[in-house]
Amino acid sequence: MKIAYDAKRFFHNASGLGNYSRDLVRILATNFTVNQYFLLNKNKSDRGKEVQKLPNVSFVKTSSGKFARQFKMGKDAQNLNADIFHGLSGELPLKWNEKPIKKIVTIHDLIFKRFPDYYSWFDRKIHFWKFKKAAEASDLVIAISEQTKNDIIHFLKVPGNKIRVVYQGCHQAFKEFIFPEFLNQTKEKFNLPERFVLNVGTIEKRKNLLNVVKALEGTNIPLVVVGKKTKYFNKIEKFISKKKLEVFFLKNVSMEELAAIYRLADVLVYPSFFEGFGIPVIEGLFSGTPVITSNTSSLPEAGGNAALYIDPKNPLDLRSKILYLWENESERKRRSELGFQYAQKFTDEVIAKELMKVYEEVLK
Structure with missing residues (x-):
């Protein structure tokens, strides 16, 4: 199995979504060694270097240019003949080619809906649009808790049978x-x-x-x-x-x-x-x-x-x-x-x- 990840958070977020991304790839690559795991991003960093050293984990430099993550990263994954593309932070690319690929997105929370005062009007609109679009485009959605699953059903109107709860671990x-x-x-x-x-x-x-x-x-x-x-x-x-x-x-x-x-x-x-x-x-x-x-x-x-x-x-x-x-x-x-x-x-x-x-x- 070949799995491609949107690795922006893996390389550039110190905590939160970065830790989730690094732990998820580490856990899978060490427990299911026969698969190939591709970290897609326009550049890399030293974050998660112990994960990057694993023999079945590869960094793949993606197409550059404005909005390349949205419009080109999905096609880059397809050109690797990846079986699955996994968006680790509530987002999926918007453009794909004809090659078959399954799409999974992890949604962590919808706090911007529950506590709108913590976010600007613009951020709330952008988050909602991205999460809704990704949930609709995906084949399956991963929620990190039953609470998040219920919020996805309630706020994004995603049917419960499309959502799987997989808890997070820790470092x-x-x-x-x-x-x-x-x-x-x-x-x-x-x-x-x-x-x-x-x-x-x-x-x-x-x-x-x-x-x-x-x-x-x-x-x-x-x-x-x-x-x-x-x-x-x-x-x-x-x-x-x-x-x-x-x-x-x-x-x-x-x-x-x-x-x-x-x-x-x-x-x-x-x-x-x-x-x-x-x-x-x-x-x-x-x-x-x-x-x-x-x-x-x-x-x-x-x-x-x-x-x-x-x-x-x-x-x-x-x-x-x-x-x-x-x-x-x-x-x-x-x-x-x-x-x-x-x-x-x-x-x-x-x-x-x-x-x-x-x-x-x-x-x-």
């Missing part, structure tokens, strides 16, 4: 043994406190960091934050300096260091208002870190019976759950073990089989 670094020396090095490098609560994700309104700092006011519990800053950060900064809270914002954290930081944390808090899936929850489960997350959107799918759930609009609810875990070592240990068991739903092997099932189905 290999979170699943591997970490030597105590590396844990200590990471702790020293970032000057981390002895005990802390961790929050991971872009510092934007939807991720709800303001309610985390509100919840920690007066508790003397240190907070460590790993995530890209946006304008919303200014609100957080004002609150922290006014209340004199102990918050550490980390920069330039490698994936291996991030995995170590999860292991060092007492609790992960991820009280997002809405997620297509919520990878940090999975990272926490694999790391054996107790997780507190929201009772909304797809987050209960990611956290299962292992996470503690809160109303993301209620900082007092979050505070009581943080204190409950912070002060209760035996409950942290129980949640850690439960979380690791639940995480086995998201192993590479499980996800690779689910993806391959979709590929085989579309070729029948």
Whole structure:
């Protein structure tokens, strides 16, 4: 089987869609070695270099020119005699030739429909048009959660029998043994406190960091934050300096260091208002870190019976759950073990089989 990917995000997105793209190709190429996997883009980068080195993965330089991704990439895939073209980020090329090829698109979320205030009018229109067009042109749609599947049915009017749910996994670094020396090095490098609560994700309104700092006011519990800053950060900064809270914002954290930081944390808090899936929850489960997350959107799918759930609009609810875990070592240990068991739903092997099932189905 030959599978071609729109690899723009693979090469150029540091997190989110980039991590999804790199993990998906890595998982398939290592579990189904007889297939050929083509990464199509006009240029490449060092991102995912361990994936690029796999013998069955090839970079293919696509046609150049304005809108080449939309008008030429599909034909480039067909000229490779690819059996399947997989758009990894809600998009498919608009033009194709007569050669047979099956089309699959992954849609991650429709947050722009649920929370339009977070997006400009123009971005909402463009996202909707691209996703709708791709869903209609595809032979099958992959949704990364039941929540996203329901949103695709509701907002894009795609029939449910055209959608397959395949969960995401997370980076290999979170699943591997970490030597105590590396844990200590990471702790020293970032000057981390002895005990802390961790929050991971872009510092934007939807991720709800303001309610985390509100919840920690007066508790003397240190907070460590790993995530890209946006304008919303200014609100957080004002609150922290006014209340004199102990918050550490980390920069330039490698994936291996991030995995170590999860292991060092007492609790992960991820009280997002809405997620297509919520990878940090999975990272926490694999790391054996107790997780507190929201009772909304797809987050209960990611956290299962292992996470503690809160109303993301209620900082007092979050505070009581943080204190409950912070002060209760035996409950942290129980949640850690439960979380690791639940995480086995998201192993590479499980996800690779689910993806391959979709590929085989579309070729029948």
